[in-house]
Amino acid sequence: MPEPTPADALERMRRQVRAVRWRQNLHELQRALYHLLATLAAAAAALVILALLSTSGLFAAAAWGIGAGSVLLAAWITRALGRRWLSGAGTPLWIDRHARLEGRLATALELGRRGGARAPFFPLLVEDNLRRLAAWRPERLVPEGMPSGAFAGALAAVGAFLLALLIAPWLQPSTPAAVPANAPGRIAIARRGRPPAASRRIVLLAPPDEDDLALSRLPGALQERIRQRLWGEDRERAREALERAELGVSAEREGASPTADRLAQASHPIDASDPEERWAIAPKPPSGAKPSAGEQSTPAAGEAPGGDQEAARGDGAREAERDGGAGPHQAAAGAGTGTDPNLLGEASAERAARERFELPLAARVHALGGGPAPPSAGEAPPPAPDARPDLAAAQRRDAPVLKMSVPPAYEAVVRGAFAHRATEAPR
């Protein structure tokens, strides 16, 4: 067999270099894809678990964190792929390093391209390379099959994601059941396996703040969508139960003001992601009703004071319609459909004696999506049908529960600040 010429030998080397390059790049591409898959699957698994278990605030923070982390990781993987990706010029050097050729291959190919074949030592270098061709065959230099570590990582992450989907139904909280309680105007909430809390009443909840940014609403929407997808019909049933309960207390909330709702929400923030927490609690017994043992104690955390004043703003509209306009203790015209005309109470006639008067302040309650839609700027919405007329019959007068002591010197200022204005826009 004739000896190959240096040109033939160089061509053989170039072919083998191309094969090594193709194989190595494919290997690296596989590895990067597995890493990306592992990243995405792990992020998705974490998001699913957090969406089902965590509160909306925690989920929002975690979602942004996971999103940012995933993007960074993906960028790092892409950058690593770029660094490991073999270019045409860099492949001989890479082969030299990995096959311990001590620069023979790169030198021969570079000098061969540059016309260095006339150098006295060049034939020796080419022959030396030919002798070592077997040392850097593609199948010897680049491992066969897939990158096992990256593949295992991707497999584990995908498995975790599937597991999260599988266990999702078990993570759903029990649907609260709303049942009439003993006392008039009460609805008890029961969860699976627990006795109903008979002393608790339900009020509708204020919608989320309207000034929320789109970015801050995104995680909430994502969480809602995940829950919707994974919990499906069960979740719908829970929602319907909530709506039924809301309808049942609509009559009871006649005369309450949205301001009271909002104040209650501000003073007692409630975890709105928990379906049970979608029910705001008012411990104040109705006047004339005998309080139960549980109600005589101090209001528990999450319970809003001034429950008789708490109501949905839609009820305020109905009240305004019933009263036929502004009176001495009624809201002025245009004060808003949910305005409590007697929010500040009667002016104190005992100022000189007590030197203080009491300003009623109600707390605000908060939940997601439980309350009626806010009234539009035009006509007030039609009143909701009275689903529980027996509760409506037991409606009692509003009475301020908490009153803040204000020195007489500030009375005019405070009253001015809290007074209803005819020009106040409906909220």
Added chain:
Amino acid sequence: MTPAVAEAAIRDFQDTFAAVRREIGRVVVGHEHAIDVILTAFFAGGHVLIEGVPGIGKTLIVRSLAEALNLTFNRVQFTVDLMPADITGTRVINEGADGRREFVFVPGPVFAHILLADEINRATPKTQSALLEAMAEQQVTVAGTSHPLAPPFFVLATLNPIEMEGTYQLPEAQLDRFLFKVLLDYPSAAELERILGETTAAELPAVRPVLPRETAARRVEELKRLVRQVLVAPHMERHVAALVRATVPAAGELPEAMARYVTYGSSPRGGQALILGAKVMALLAGRPHITFEDVERVALPALRHRLVMSYAAEAAGVDAAQVVEGVLASARHARA
């Protein structure tokens, strides 16, 4: 050159180098690395500056090298009153048999294959520059006439790091003419015991010539030509250029922590020294081409004396060797 011939030439180089190395080792105790660097510079066609305290074998190394290669050797002890003509030679009036008088050039000690310029920093700059012209151009000019020096011409200059009074430090431009700078350390305890035993015995070890006198110079030149034929790939040229540029603060490639310690970086001669030294290293490794490792092996002696360090470096105790090591480490990291 066929592969077989090339392989034989490389083996011949390795054998000659090893034989000279072995003969020098018979009389010089220790200093193995320094001897390797000196021999590398010799076959690369450069000159060497040795820095070391007196009495540690500088002269012995050079004389042994000359004896092993069977080349002519001269030694000049540089002093403050040494004149250029004392090195290069001078014209004297010579009266012939017929009574005619004419100027005749009498070659100085520079006319030898190997010249030891002992304590070169004790001579005046004028005398130093006379030697440096010979080193750079392989010729001396006397009275307008150039006299070429017979190849091979190898200068080994020494610097005494102590007794600095009354010395004339070599300017950077002259330091740059030396291919390598070697630091000779004080011998270790074991080496010192061997030195004492061997140099005070009845029979002193002698160096046997490796090459026959008649062909020695020609053979050395052949070996030096072989060194020049070693292949250098473009990527190695880029690497060496990057190393040299990395020592130059103005180029902006020196790490910021190091940049304040260096006033001036290496000249392009530093790059030439790196490649020539690497070529010798490649042949010694039996390769017809240089590698990154070859360059790294000669980087310290090739670049160390070419960096001008700042006062900040002196205050911080940072020397040029540390900067070169840092540059090499950066290059290694970039390659990985």
